Amino acid sequence: MATLPFENLGVACLDHHRELRQGTPETILGASKTVAQLLAIVRAMERQTSNVLITRLDQDKAEALLANFPHACYDEQARTLTLLHSPVEMVGRGTILVVCAGTSDLPVAREATVTARMLGHQVEELVDVGVAGIHRLFDRLDLLRRAAVLIVVAGMEGALPSVIGGLVAAPVIAVPTSIGYGASFGGIAALLGMLNSCASGVTVVNIDNGFGAACAAARINRRNPQ
Amino acid sequence: MATLPFENLGVACLDHHRELRQGTPETILGASKTVAQLLAIVRAMERQTSNVLITRLDQDKAEALLANFPHACYDEQARTLTLLHSPVEMVGRGTILVVCAGTSDLPVAREATVTARMLGHQVEELVDVGVAGIHRLFDRLDLLRRAAVLIVVAGMEGALPSVIGGLVAAPVIAVPTSIGYGASFGGIAALLGMLNSCASGVTVVNIDNGFGAACAAARINRRNPQ
Amino acid sequence: MATLPFENLGVACLDHHRELRQGTPETILGASKTVAQLLAIVRAMERQTSNVLITRLDQDKAEALLANFPHACYDEQARTLTLLHSPVEMVGRGTILVVCAGTSDLPVAREATVTARMLGHQVEELVDVGVAGIHRLFDRLDLLRRAAVLIVVAGMEGALPSVIGGLVAAPVIAVPTSIGYGASFGGIAALLGMLNSCASGVTVVNIDNGFGAACAAARINRRNPQ
Amino acid sequence: MATLPFENLGVACLDHHRELRQGTPETILGASKTVAQLLAIVRAMERQTSNVLITRLDQDKAEALLANFPHACYDEQARTLTLLHSPVEMVGRGTILVVCAGTSDLPVAREATVTARMLGHQVEELVDVGVAGIHRLFDRLDLLRRAAVLIVVAGMEGALPSVIGGLVAAPVIAVPTSIGYGASFGGIAALLGMLNSCASGVTVVNIDNGFGAACAAARINRRNPQ
């Protein structure tokens, strides 16, 4: 039984991401890969002097990678590892604002922040502004209205994007999180809430998908789209 | 095969509702009953000089009943028929406020209003104050804070009870409605949103259950509970 | 029992939509409203010389409205009624491309087209390019890559946004449709497919929500966002 | 990449809870917070001499907190940690009765008890009175009918609130628990049972949400609601 040419596989994988996002980092989903696989991939990238972003990376795997790439930077909250070979080129038109309903949603929000910065965008964060204490949101209306794109992260009932979508005219990307228990069903309640938002023009990504929200925001906010 | 003694059945049914709510109207779920059954039940109630409330009653059935009970009153929006033999005795401590997110939610809100009034409570209504235009809600803060109990009716993402639950200290009963399409799944999105409300102490009833919300509000607002 | 001030209600509803979209049409969800309600709302709008867009409007209701507003225009496929008091002001940066997997998805695609045009954007359409005959999609790569924003409408397995998301760098808004049978579950299969797209940065709206996709595209494509 | 000002975040969080519940404890959901975060939050609260209630706190985290706050009190069953700086002010009109179907539901019932007491209410408990041995429930009818508000906790088929709702006229708050296996689906069976209760006026909170039920009961039972 012939073995699969792993090196080959990895290169294909890398190549696949490059084509569309020239100048942007190689991104790797760390969750389903072994340390050995990750080391092989990062080494291949290093030879090509790409910037690297690994998402959904456990602390354990991160430490193994940091031992080999001491210049890499691991963000515990975002669970991302970043490795820069050249400064990130800024390509955005305006600021991407990442808004976060509760402190428990921070890991997803932070994944969005790290990703958007690695993709060359200016990011600001606004945290702990859930709809049950809505006055705090209104205190920051100026910040909300200044943003070019908003990523709104919320678990439980996921109502925040509806409220914000009614307050701003800029694009709003809603990210449901799996925060909650019981009838939150691992983020389904928030996901359905966001899909049914009464604020027209709110779009949604997968549960806990801070990375995807940042990619979508980057598509919107690029100075020269193609 | 012996027939079921219908008269008997109806009386049993009536009897069942009386015991706990002395002085309150007999209530009948109209949806699954024929005109013949409804006529028999209302006639039996009339002999006992009870006030009568029929919910979920179609226009067609209502007209057949109105032809027999010309003093009855049919509310097209609420789909309720009421028949008074004596004035409703007022038993409430404060005002029950029925809040309604969108105009499409009005039938459910109105069912709650009619029911609560038949149960002897003062009711006010506040309509079309969805979270996507939240300033209109803030214009009515005094009204919200004056209520003894709030029934908050919303479809789609069902976010309104969370916002209101964060603005008032009184009991908030959330009623999800089946208004919406696609991933609203006939009210599941709103139901889940309300069950996962980040405003603590919000309770929920079944989808479209304006009647049940009013019963719950009446339990809370009675001057002499037992 | 006091009646609800309907006139008041309608105005509140209108007012709510204006604030954020100055110069844009008033939009009304026709599905859950009676002809009488729609006539009242459109008349109120007429006094304010707004442009009007009614979505999800049945043929029957449309005919009743056309009898009263002979200058209105009803699109049978999109099930939209539009009424212009002044020419639509063009506010977009580029072209919005509405792509449609199958002919059965056309009503949703067309709702997106009509909405985006009413919101002041240039729209092109590309239809019947499902993934099972993918060569036809490749024949139109130039069209896909020229668009500023893409709205991709698909039912059944909803795979088209993934393929297109991998071919273009512009924002892609995926719209699942309820087209299908059996395990399509009224659009759930397509919705889940789009939420799990392997093309990063694809965002999703509710099932059959062509209107919402157009609003999202309009948020992205506005020359002066706020 | 700037770090988030945690201290700031915590204060915002604390502030958010105060406004509506003057004189009531600060409450913290322990489940998704690290020991370090919890220590920081409790210390900030201590400076403000607030009473503190932490819910869903694992034994491990509890021990770390107890080492720092030896006067705190951890309830293993309820998984709550309480820390009193001043005696709890009693603010209730009557007694809140927490009823519990089975011994496995005790943790949720006890969370309700601890919370309601911290919110200033008199609480009694009635345990192990499931509907399959219904005579035991009838032996305690006096206790049931004396309560001002009832919190009824049940897993499996969740039938207890229906039975009790038919026996008392006071408000009944139903709490489904995740106790069960197979087709209990982590509490969905009980949740649906309670939402469909044939006893009118029963309201429901999220699965295992003893805390929320107590907050709702406290809203109902406050002497001076606002």
Add this chain to the structure above:
Amino acid sequence: MATLPFENLGVACLDHHRELRQGTPETILGASKTVAQLLAIVRAMERQTSNVLITRLDQDKAEALLANFPHACYDEQARTLTLLHSPVEMVGRGTILVVCAGTSDLPVAREATVTARMLGHQVEELVDVGVAGIHRLFDRLDLLRRAAVLIVVAGMEGALPSVIGGLVAAPVIAVPTSIGYGASFGGIAALLGMLNSCASGVTVVNIDNGFGAACAAARINRRNPQ
């Protein structure tokens, strides 16, 4: 394209039911068959002088059959048509008691009654004894405890079999009905409630399956099982 030999098909179908239930009626599910198909089947049965039971038969189809078989008997509530060629042979050990929570559940209960009688069993009925008015159930304890087998029919939360299962030692077959709305999900709530019954030894059949419950009761109650 050859046509399918329908006569053949029907005979096969009839044959299939005979083998195990010698002396019992031929039973036909009327729901998915045309009047022409039903006529052909009943005529074939008539030649074999079998007793016939058709379930789930609409009024319209029933009238067409009655025109051809004037001795047949249609039960509007049960939606069954029965046609006797010889008296039903009584084969049971004791009485089967059909208990019914609400009047809306009567059609399902009655289908069980008609079926069990056609299978040769003594049946009694007890109706409108839902758990919200539980005293009426206790008034009939003697009746409950006298039954050899109990079929308990309930919609909404489906709690009745749990209560009855705790009161009697005889076999209890629970039948969930699709009565309810919103989160009853067409009988899922009742089905799950019954599957999770805390009264051990309660078994369950499909939603609205009065026929199946009667077949199960007949299996249990036969004097000479094989």
Add this chain to the structure above:
Amino acid sequence: MATLPFENLGVACLDHHRELRQGTPETILGASKTVAQLLAIVRAMERQTSNVLITRLDQDKAEALLANFPHACYDEQARTLTLLHSPVEMVGRGTILVVCAGTSDLPVAREATVTARMLGHQVEELVDVGVAGIHRLFDRLDLLRRAAVLIVVAGMEGALPSVIGGLVAAPVIAVPTSIGYGASFGGIAALLGMLNSCASGVTVVNIDNGFGAACAAARINRRNPQ
């Protein structure tokens, strides 16, 4: 905060089970109880010289109990612990046959066997007779047809009860198991298959509920039912 009188609680629990099943063992669900709780309960039972059956008991807890009650007997496969103070009185009319589709379903089948024996019934077992190798089932037709009651345990698609229900006239109790992966959804596939059995008169219990199936079989098979 007063502690709950555990002893009291336990006694109530024990008492509850006795009433209906005089002479039968006390049964305890081991899953959600601590070793300390189990020891207390078993000791209380011992004072009353009851036979004891504990189900869903992990190996770890079992060992702790065996250390205290060396005469107890733990069945690793069934995960049951039994403790006899007097011989089990045989109360059945015929033999209960436990049929098992695959070897992976054996723990559930064995739980049924142990329970039925403790309840005083003769039990036989027939294992590994899944529908994909149906000839082995036919080899044992005599065994199947001799049984007074059949408990049929199957995971995956759960088809076995349909086949057996068509082969025998005795009562068939179907037990879905959680064996399977992917779209078996923890036993939902088997559960739905059994509820929709085309063999009329098959009844169903909860997923993995061997205990409940045995209780149901015991209700059916008792010589003197009440």
Add this chain to the structure above:
Amino acid sequence: MATLPFENLGVACLDHHRELRQGTPETILGASKTVAQLLAIVRAMERQTSNVLITRLDQDKAEALLANFPHACYDEQARTLTLLHSPVEMVGRGTILVVCAGTSDLPVAREATVTARMLGHQVEELVDVGVAGIHRLFDRLDLLRRAAVLIVVAGMEGALPSVIGGLVAAPVIAVPTSIGYGASFGGIAALLGMLNSCASGVTVVNIDNGFGAACAAARINRRNPQ
């Protein structure tokens, strides 16, 4: 607003199907198309002298088409319309056997039969051989074992493909149908049963997808696959 070039659309649609199935009929899903659209498409096909197969075509639409194409043939049971311009070329290696559990499943089975014949394959049918009367299946073992490919159609619990998959070595394609009620959930029960078949190597298509099953069988049974 420019109209969509329908003629163009139709041609694209036709073209799309040709490429892979040279010599095979054009197939059209009739369900979501108007009579006008269908007429236009069939006329376009006629100019190309293709054979035509329309599936899921209502009686009403069929009659309108038959009025225009009197040589077409409508199968009421299969709800297919076929129009031959040249005899179907036979391309199969062996016989495709369509097996059908119940008479209610016949429309789906027949759609498979018609489709497979239009695709150039020999088809036999075996009907009414459900697993509850399994002896009838065994009477036809020779027929089952002679088939090159088997399409097995079943609703309710969908057990038939498992039994047949264990009896033959040829490819088995399982088609769940929406026949059933209650917990059959429109075919989900049968679908899950088939996906979890204990007979290895059974594959599954969408609910009620007789057309798809025939296409799959045709892919397998072609003499010269490419």
Add this chain to the structure above:
Amino acid sequence: MATLPFENLGVACLDHHRELRQGTPETILGASKTVAQLLAIVRAMERQTSNVLITRLDQDKAEALLANFPHACYDEQARTLTLLHSPVEMVGRGTILVVCAGTSDLPVAREATVTARMLGHQVEELVDVGVAGIHRLFDRLDLLRRAAVLIVVAGMEGALPSVIGGLVAAPVIAVPTSIGYGASFGGIAALLGMLNSCASGVTVVNIDNGFGAACAAARINRRNPQ
């Protein structure tokens, strides 16, 4: 309580698989079996000089088996253990191609590969050709079109089989994987996508069921089917 004759059970189990697949390996699902059970089964097989394939075998159990059967071969990726007593007889007509969307889907793809080879078929693999980088798929069109049967493995949105089904005329077996997070729901999104494939004639197996896909491919690809 008599013990079950395990040896007997094992033999029955082995025997069951043989009958239909003379000359093929014995296959064992390793997941739910203990090392002791597996050792007993493999030893029994050894005495019959069968080839052996164990699937879903954890590393731990594999090591225990390898210690006893040093000639066995464990594939870590596929999680299969194979033990050859005689060379595998090649029985296929053409090549089975296993296509894999992402590197995370490799374990399932590899299980299919190992199984198909053990069943006597030639297998090729094509990996990492997801639809988001579709050009790589087109580079390998010749490979795709040369295959006699294709097994297409994909997680997330599961779109790959639709694209491939439109490119080839050979049979396509789609295997959804549980790869993904959030709204992938453990493979449901991919499963639904594949069931709703717009490429006609694609069939589907259970989530992660590489083994079953290979069995289905083997049924199709056998030179002498019976």
